[in-house]
Amino acid sequence: MKLQDTLELQVKAAVKALFQSELESVEFQATRKEFAGDITVVVFPMLRVIKGNPAVIGEQIGAYLQDHVSLVKGFNVVKGFLNIEIDDAYYTTFFNSIKDNENYGFAELKDGKAVMVEYSSPNTNKPLHLGHVRNVLLGYAVAEILKASGKKVYKTQIINDRGIHICKSMLAWQCFGNGETPESSGLKGDKLVGKYYVEFDKAYKQDISDLISKGQSEEEAKKNAPILLEAQNMLRHWEAGDKAVVALWEKMNGWVYDGFEATYRAIGVDFDEYYYESQTYLLGKEFIAEGLKTGVFFKKDDGSVWCDLTEDGLDEKIVLRADGTAVYMTQDIGTAIQRIKDYPDVGGMVYTVGNEQDYHFKVLFLILKKLGFDWAENLYHLSYGMVDLPSGKMKSREGTVVDxxxxxxxxxxxxxxxxxxxxxxxxxxxxxxxxxxxxxxxxxxxxxxxxxxxxxxxxxxxxxxxxxxxxxxxxxxxxxxxxxxxxxxxxxxxxxxxxxxxxxxxxxxxxxxxxxxxxxxxxxxxxxxxxxxxxxxxxxxxxxxxxxxxxxxxxxxxxxxxxxxxxxxxxxxxxxxxxxxxxxxxxxxxxxx
The missing domain is CATH 1.10.730.10 (Isoleucyl-tRNA Synthetase; Domain 1)
Incomplete structure (x- = not known):
C-alpha cells in the first residue's frame, strides 16, 4: 500500500481514538524543505469535525502516530501543518519491492472495455506538417499511457481521402504534371501530390486575377474561376464512379499513403486500424432515419433534418441537407457507430483533434448520447492548441508549412x-x-x-x-x-x-x-x-x-x-x-x- 494511503488510514484512526470523530478524507502535501519531515498532514480541513486549536490538534495526532505506527519515527507541527518523518525501513522495503521490476509503474491489463484512440487523420492532398506532428505525438502518447494504466487500446485514424481538396491536386497534376511520378521525380508521394496542391492554388489565383480584370467582383471571380469549376466537376465525376477519375484518385492517393507511412515510421508511431472517408462518408444516414422516428431529430419544411440542442445550451445542428446528402456530423455519427460494430470490446473513444473543433465534438457526443448509445458517455475530445514557429503561422495552400x-x-x-x-x-x-x-x-x-x-x-x-x-x-x-x-x-x-x-x-x-x-x-x-x-x-x-x-x-x-x-x-x-x-x-x- 502507498505511504499516503497507509497514513490516511492511521490518521483517521487517530482522530477517531482521540476525538471520537470520523474524517471523510485526509489532506496531504509535500513537506516544505525548511522543515524536517517527509510528508505533511494539513490539519485545517479537520476543523469541520474537530473543534480546537489546529496546532494542538496536530501535536495530539502526531504523538498518537508516533506511539502507534511503526513507520512514523518523528514529527513536528508548524501552525496547522503536521510534518511527519518516516522511518528509513519503509523506504528500503519499498525499494526492494520495485528494484528488479523492469515494468515498474505499468499496470497489468485490467478486465473491462477497450479504448479506441484516433489521431493523425490527414488530408491526402499534402504531406504531414508540424501541426500533424503535435497531433500524432499526442495521440500516440495518450494511447501508450492508457495501455500503461491497464487498458486495452486500439490506435486508429480516419484518412480524409475524398472531396474537393484531393481533386484540386489531381486536376493540377493532369494540367501541369507531364506524367511525373514519385519514381521519376525522386519525391516522396505525399510531397509530389502536395506540390500540385500548391500549383492549383497558383493557377486559381491567376484565374481570379484574370476575371477581376474583366470586370467581375472578387467574390464572383472566386466562384467562377475556371480551374475551380473543373475541380468541382471532377468531384462530381468521382462521386458518380467515373472509372478514369477513380483510377487517377486511387493512383495519387496511393502515392500519398506510401509517403505517410514513411513519415510515421520516421516519427516512430503506428496504427492498428485505418478508416477512409471515401468508405465512411455515407455512414450515419440510417441512424438519422431512426432518430427521426424517436424524436431525436426533426425535419424542416425544406426537407433538411436537424437536431435541436438548445435545451442543452447549444444550438440547432443540421444532420442531413435538404437534398438528402450527409454533412460531416452525419459521417462522424456513422463512423463512431461502425467502430463499435468492428470492435465490440470498445467502450470509449479518444479523438485527437485541434481545438478549433471543440464545438463539433460537443455536438457529436451529445447526439450519440441522445441516440441511446451507452458508450457515448466515454467519448473524449483530446483538444489541443496550435503550433506556431518564431517565423509565424503556417499556410499549406501557399506551400509555407513546415513539412x-x-x-x-x-x-x-x-x-x-x-x-x-x-x-x-x-x-x-x-x-x-x-x-x-x-x-x-x-x-x-x-x-x-x-x-x-x-x-x-x-x-x-x-x-x-x-x-x-x-x-x-x-x-x-x-x-x-x-x-x-x-x-x-x-x-x-x-x-x-x-x-x-x-x-x-x-x-x-x-x-x-x-x-x-x-x-x-x-x-x-x-x-x-x-x-x-x-x-x-x-x-x-x-x-x-x-x-x-x-x-x-x-x-x-x-x-x-x-x-x-x-x-x-x-x-x-x-x-x-x-x-x-x-x-x-x-x-x-x-x-x-
Whole structure:
C-alpha cells in the first residue's frame, strides 16, 4: 500500500481514538524543505469535525502516530501543518519491492472495455506538417499511457481521402504534371501530390486575377474561376464512379499513403486500424432515419433534418441537407457507430483533434448520447492548441508549412551541430553518430511538444528544444546515459542483493525514493487526464533529483560496500523509470551519449 494511503488510514484512526470523530478524507502535501519531515498532514480541513486549536490538534495526532505506527519515527507541527518523518525501513522495503521490476509503474491489463484512440487523420492532398506532428505525438502518447494504466487500446485514424481538396491536386497534376511520378521525380508521394496542391492554388489565383480584370467582383471571380469549376466537376465525376477519375484518385492517393507511412515510421508511431472517408462518408444516414422516428431529430419544411440542442445550451445542428446528402456530423455519427460494430470490446473513444473543433465534438457526443448509445458517455475530445514557429503561422495552400520530414531532418542536424560543439562523441563511428543524432533530435522534438499541456498553444523553437540543460528531452536522455555509464563501471554490483543489511538513507536518496513511489500514480493520473505533460514533467523532476543525488553523494566511491550496492541499484531503478516514462511518450533513450 502507498505511504499516503497507509497514513490516511492511521490518521483517521487517530482522530477517531482521540476525538471520537470520523474524517471523510485526509489532506496531504509535500513537506516544505525548511522543515524536517517527509510528508505533511494539513490539519485545517479537520476543523469541520474537530473543534480546537489546529496546532494542538496536530501535536495530539502526531504523538498518537508516533506511539502507534511503526513507520512514523518523528514529527513536528508548524501552525496547522503536521510534518511527519518516516522511518528509513519503509523506504528500503519499498525499494526492494520495485528494484528488479523492469515494468515498474505499468499496470497489468485490467478486465473491462477497450479504448479506441484516433489521431493523425490527414488530408491526402499534402504531406504531414508540424501541426500533424503535435497531433500524432499526442495521440500516440495518450494511447501508450492508457495501455500503461491497464487498458486495452486500439490506435486508429480516419484518412480524409475524398472531396474537393484531393481533386484540386489531381486536376493540377493532369494540367501541369507531364506524367511525373514519385519514381521519376525522386519525391516522396505525399510531397509530389502536395506540390500540385500548391500549383492549383497558383493557377486559381491567376484565374481570379484574370476575371477581376474583366470586370467581375472578387467574390464572383472566386466562384467562377475556371480551374475551380473543373475541380468541382471532377468531384462530381468521382462521386458518380467515373472509372478514369477513380483510377487517377486511387493512383495519387496511393502515392500519398506510401509517403505517410514513411513519415510515421520516421516519427516512430503506428496504427492498428485505418478508416477512409471515401468508405465512411455515407455512414450515419440510417441512424438519422431512426432518430427521426424517436424524436431525436426533426425535419424542416425544406426537407433538411436537424437536431435541436438548445435545451442543452447549444444550438440547432443540421444532420442531413435538404437534398438528402450527409454533412460531416452525419459521417462522424456513422463512423463512431461502425467502430463499435468492428470492435465490440470498445467502450470509449479518444479523438485527437485541434481545438478549433471543440464545438463539433460537443455536438457529436451529445447526439450519440441522445441516440441511446451507452458508450457515448466515454467519448473524449483530446483538444489541443496550435503550433506556431518564431517565423509565424503556417499556410499549406501557399506551400509555407513546415513539412514533417524536413522537421525531423532539421532536428537531427541541429542535434549534430550541438553535439559537435560539446565534443562528446569523438570515439563514435559515423553510423553510431547518425543514429544518436536522430535519437536526440526526435527526443527533443517529442519532449518539447509533449511537456506542454495539450490545451495550450506552442511556440516551437528547434534550437531551444535541443538544449542539453533545463527541461528538455536531451537533458533527460543525457542523464539516462550517465546512469548507464555508472552501471557499466559498477560491473556486476547492481545485481547483488542487499539482503538483511541495514542501510542508512541519505536525504538525497530519500528524495529519489519519494519520487519513484509516485510514478504509478502519475501514470494513472495522466491516463485519466489524457495528459502526456504529467509524465514528461514528472520525468524532469525525477532527473533533477537524480542529478542532485549524483552531485552530493558518492556512488561508486561509497565508504561501505552496502552503501555502494544500494546506490548503484537505486541509480539503475531511476534509469529504468526514466526509460519506462519516456517509452510511453514514444521517446528512445541512448545507452551512451
Amino acid at each position: 514533417a520530414d524536413d522537421l525531423i531532418e532539421e532536428m537531427a542536424d541541429t542535434a549534430e551541430e550541438i553535439s559537435k560543439e560539446l565534443g562528446k562523441l569523438d570515439d563514435y563511428s559515423e553510423a553510431d553518430k547518425k543514429a544518436l543524432y536522430k535519437t536526440i533530435g526526435l527526443g527533443a522534438l517529442k519532449y518539447y511538444i509533449l511537456k506542454v499541456d495539450p490545451k495550450k498553444r506552442i511556440l516551437f523553437d528547434p534550437k531551444e528544444s535541443i538544449d542539453f540543460q533545463g527541461n528538455t528531452g536531451p537533458f533527460i536522455q543525457y542523464t539516462y546515459a550517465r546512469i548507464q555509464s555508472i552501471l557499466r563501471k559498477a560491473g556486476s554490483v547492481e545485481d547483488t542483493t542487499i539482503g538483511g543489511v541495514e542501510v542508512s538513507i541519505h536525504e538525497k536518496e530519500k528524495q529519489l525514493l519519494k519520487q519513484l513511489e509516485q510514478f504509478p500514480e502519475v501514470i494513472q493520473n495522466a491516463a485519466m487526464q489524457h495528459s502526456p505533460a504529467l509524465i514528461a514533467n514528472y520525468t524532469y523532476d525525477l532527473v533533477k533529483d537524480f542529478n542532485s543525488f549524483y552531485q552530493n553523494v558518492s556512488i561508486l566511491g561509497a565508504e561501505k560496500e552496502e552503501e555502494k550496492i544500494f546506490r548503484v541499484q537505486l541509480s539503475k531503478t531511476v534509469g529504468q523509470t526514466i526509460k519506462n516514462a519516456f517509452s510511453v511518450l514514444g521517446i528512445d533513450v541512448p545507452e551512451r551519449m
